[in-house]
Amino acid sequence: MTLTKSVQQKADIIVVGAGHAGLCAAITAAESGAAVLLLEVSPKAMRGGNSRHTRNLRVAHQAPTATLDGAYSEAEYLQDLLTVTSGNTNQALASIMITESEALLTWLGAHGVTFQKAISGSLNLEKTNAFFLGGGKALLNSLYHRAEALGVDIRYETEVLQLKLCDDRFKALSCDHRGQRTYIPADAVILTSGGFQANEDWMRSIWGKAADNFLIRGTPYNKGLPLKDMIRHKARLTGDAKQCHAVAIDARAPKYDGGIVSRLDCVSYGIVVNNKALRFYDEGEDYWPKRYAIWGRLVAQQPEQIAFAILDSKTVGLYMPSVYPPIVANDIKTLAGLLDIDPFALQATINHFNHSTCSGEFQAKTLDGLATQNIEPRKSNWALPLDTPPYIAFPLKPGITFTYLGLEVNSTANAIGQSGKPFPNIFAAGEIMAGNILGQGYCAGTGMTIGGVFGRIAGREAAACL
Amino acid sequence: MNKIENLLNIDVSSVDPSVEADRTLTVCNACRYCEGYCPVFKAITYRRVFDNPDLDYLANLCHQCGACYQACQYAPPHEFGIDVPKALSLLRAENYARYAWPQRAGKLFQNNPTWLSLITGLCLALLMYLSNASVSIDETTDSGNFYSIISHSVMVAFAGLTFACASIALVLGMRRYWQAITDKATPSFSLAALNKAVRAGLNLTHLSKHNQVGCPGDSEGPSPWKRYSHQLTLWGFLLCFVSTCTATAYHYLLGITAPYPYQSIPVLIGTLGGLMLLSGTSGFIYLKFNQRRAMQMGQLQLDLTLTTSLWLIALSGLLLLVLRETNAMPALLLVHLGFVFGFFITMPYSKMVHGLFRMLSLILFYAETEDAVGDPAGSE
Ligand SMILES: Cc1cc2nc3c(=O)[nH]c(=O)nc-3n(C[C@H](O)[C@H](O)[C@H](O)COP(=O)(O)OP(=O)(O)OC[C@H]3O[C@@H](n4cnc5c(N)ncnc54)[C@H](O)[C@@H]3O)c2cc1C
Ligand code: SF4
């Protein structure tokens, strides 16, 4: 119990949220000589926000490195980014992120983070993404270790509620530590508190009742209170409230923190039906890694936000088993019973689908062009009939990774007011401002690069404005 | 569907260790973040489902360095409650009994390791004493001559018998384990693979790579001190063994009988070995009681029994050397030899076997990695 007095002694810089972005900011500021207070709402055992679930970051590099193959030019990186966001990107900020990405890799290495080559099963990332040995939590453990050694004062179970501003200058913030309210003044604040995907009320206000059926893949602590408070202070926002990274995951995953293991890779080899037993989208449109992120939205649009991937035994072994066991039955009607959907409707859908399949060569690993005929929606690749029992099903639900609505920032990571003037001593990094770069879509490994690059910038700039 | 329910946090101690290891590694295989840490994570990528001998093989590959636990996003209090080193440690302990020959002895020992070790040691000391009843231990001894307490032939008989029993039981137990884990696999064994396995095993490569944070005082972090303690214990033990062999050679080949002078080769090697063994086991005992995690690892009693008996053997041996010309010698000698021979008899059932299980698993691992191609895990 440290927060016994209602007003705490002043810190130079307060960092709000101890994920990857927050730690990068706190360490950089402390190394510049600032006294840093790092406030984190979660208990110590569950620290690290969404960052604890990550496994890699995307890095531009001119030549092969110890853990990255070939070269990945800044131009290529930018192109990949613009392709997924359809140009919905602040290019000046994107260029900073890309240019600084290789220095970030070196910096993390110097701060105790170990990298490894792309892990098995991560397709085509050997050239672009550096993997953390042991994953995001191992990376965070190293950074926490370093922050503690630098004297950063880390307070767990401390939720930041509101910021107190005077003429656009940050003065103090209020926080709650186990029911105890405290005001802490500081010369600058860095907001690294993530998105708001875990804030049920906020999500419901955008998505309606459907939000109740969303699973949150990461931390239950990213409720976006600092973001909400900055909206109250008339900060300029970026990104659309509905934009987020959402993937289709196993419906049996926990409501929060299921992380990576609830993903499913089987969808392209079968069909997907909703709870009316109807197909609703081309399951074989493209390789699954390129499509899994749109399926989150597709499933979110179905009744009760649930869908079922249905396969037969011909393709068993082509996809990784999920952590949850397949639902198996020897005939379609029994399977429908297990899934609690209309058996006749499911049988009809599958009969119709089977009739639309054509003969041709099935090739699991390439776009084989084995498409259906005369059926809506069509299936463009891997369209094998479902005719070999036992039949297999996996339930799907939308899994929200993080929301994109966030604070607009400038190149020094200052939050911007509605007038276009930056808040002089309020900075933002990570998920809370990722929308500047990811207006829509997602490019694997950019979340951590955004957090690391802008976290370091924010730490440096905050220390400079003391 | 029971695997789903099992994903919820459960009291691991009440569950069959194979079931818990299966659940744990199924989560790891869908995650794979720890792939770079050690052979366990590489070996799971060659498999999609885990059944029993496979799980045993994987459990014995683990060196319990703790790196993957520290890194795990699903570690308790996460509801998945993943603790790979603990799950595999519990399964290993069960393996030591299940593959032991005879199995019944393994189970019996596992249930009461401390008492059985103590009783065996004391009984053997008593037996030796009785077989030499003619000699009184109160009698002032003749300048450190052990044979005036226990005749040479009695000593040889006890040593030979206990060592032979231990060797037979060990060989049969290990054969049983090897047959089980290679039952389905037919990897091509090469000299290169064998070489790699032996090196990795003796260097404790997989205990050292990623655990350089922390120190003995650190109650959470993995620490290099475990490896240091282990190496001191292992090489100290082997030096003591070498010392005994040299002494045997002195006796039979060179005709020189004990007591040997302090500067003789058997005594020098034995002293060095004894000191290493004493410091290594002291290190282990210190770590056990000072690392919160170490207390929870599921082999606490087996571990402590082994380390304390080795500690006692080393201490009594060193004291014997220093006090061999005093009145304490007879009692010390009986205790020391009682525990040494007791140690041999119980060896096939004690934690000592972990090294052999692990070595066999490493051999299979390096043979298997020469052939196998990891199974790609899909997307993202
Ligand atoms: C399953 C999963 C896998 C992912 N994999 C990758 C990957 O491989 N590569 C990649 O680049 N990105 C990945 N991402 C995205 C990545 O997690 C994020 O982009 C990144 O972690 C954001 O970092 P951050 O520091 O901004 O936020 P976080 O790491 O979420 O940190 C925010 C912190 O703020 C705290 N906080 C929130 N509100 C308050 C408050 N009011 N007071 C105090 N503290 C507060 C939270 O508890 C949390 O600790 C993944 C996401 C998920 C969910
Ligand atoms: S120990 Fe945890 S983080 Fe590591 S592979 Fe297993 S589940 Fe993943």
Ligand code: SF4
């Ligand atoms: S504890 Fe160490 S040796 Fe055991 S599985 Fe984990 S990383 Fe591998």
